[in-house]
Amino acid sequence: MDDLKLSNIQxxxxxxxxxxxxxxxxxxxxxxxxxxxxxxxSWMIRIIKRLVEKGFKKRNMEASLQLFLLNIINxxxxxxxxxxxxxxxxxxxxxxxxxxxxxGLAVGLALQGSLTNFAGGILILLLKPFKIGDFISVxxxxxxxxxxxxxxHTRLITPQNQLIVIPNGEISNKSITxxxxxxxxxxxxxxxxxxxxxxxQAKEILLQVIKNNEYALETPAPQVVVTELGDSAxxxxxxxxxxxxxxxxxxxxxxxxxxxxxxxxxxxxxFPQRDVHVYNK
Numbered sequence: 034m035d036d037l038k039l040s041n042i043q044x045x046x047x048x049x050x051x052x053x054x055x056x057x058x059x060x061x062x063x064x065x066x067x068x069x070x071x072x073x074x075s076w077m078i079r080i081i082k083r084l085v086e087k088g089f090k091k092r093n094m095e096a097s098l099q100l101f102l103l104n105i106i107n108x109x110x111x112x113x114x115x116x117x118x119x120x121x122x123x124x125x126x127x128x129x130x131x132x133x134x135x136x137g138l139a140v141g142l143a144l145q146g147s148l149t150n151f152a153g154g155i156l157i158l159l160l161k162p163f164k165i166g167d168f169i170s171v172x173x174x175x176x177x178x179x180x181x182x183x184x185x186h187t188r189l190i191t192p193q194n195q196l197i198v199i200p201n202g203e204i205s206n207k208s209i210t211x212x213x214x215x216x217x218x219x220x221x222x223x224x225x226x227x228x229x230x231x232x233x234q235a236k237e238i239l240l241q242v243i244k245n246n247e248y249a250l251e252t253p254a255p256q257v258v259v260t261e262l263g264d265s266a267x268x269x270x271x272x273x274x275x276x277x278x279x280x281x282x283x284x285x286x287x288x289x290x291x292x293x294x295x296x297x298x299x300x301x302x303x304f305p306q307r308d309v310h311v312y313n314k
Contacts, residue, residue: 067121074114101158101184150185153201163211172207218280220273224291225266227301235300242290248283249273266303
């Protein structure tokens with residue numbers, strides 16, 4: 034009985050050895066070919082990335098968009114290379130691809146908000162409603178200079194040096210005001226003068242102040258326009274254009290100079306006031 038068991042074990046072992054010997058060349062060949070495919074594929078991926086990066090730089094593509102597209106290309110090519118290598122090793126890829134699809138669907142359902150922001154980031158990077166360095170305002174009320182455009186969020190630096198992080202989905206689906214994309218900005222503020230003032234004289238004085246400002250551009254022509262007969266004053270709108278970098282300096286200088294010029298001319302800038310009448314019975 035023991036001899037029979039030993040005989041069966043020996044037969045199985047000999048069968049295993051013979052199968053291993055017969056399969057060994059195929060396994061070695063598959064491993065070597067898979068390794069060669071991986072090495073050659075990795076080299077080709079690096080070459081493709083360099084060529085694509087050079088093409089992006091020749092077109093002066095924005096840095097954020099370059100990085101985003103290069104990452105997408107890198108991930109796509111590496112996934113394709115992985116599938117080819119696994120196939121070469123004899124693994125059935127149909128079940129593998131189905132598993133990836135199911136996992137992708139589950140992740141997509143769990144990350145709906147993040148995918149919305151991801152899609153918004155793609156739209157921003159492709160359509161370019163603004164770029165890094167632009168001063169923008171979004172419909173939520175936030176405004177500032179664009180510091181970074183990530184795949185999921187856009188970062189703004191406010192004039193008070195505060196960082197605002199806004200989801201790209203919120204930005205891409207609503208209105209955006211870009212103050213600097215056109216290269217110039219136009220100031221637009223009101224100054225109230227007394228009802229007793231000569232409006233033509235006040236307009237001429239203020240217009241001369243704008244013309245004397247070193248930052249104000251001649252084209253488009255500056256304007257001083259009567260905009261409102263207010264409760265306590267007649268409002269005159271000051272409108273002048275300058276370059277983006279000189280906007281705040283011009284805006285401040287105009288406010289100071291306009292007040293000083295009206296004071297010299299004896300034109301009052303009234304403040305809100307209310308008359309109270311007391312009746313004694």
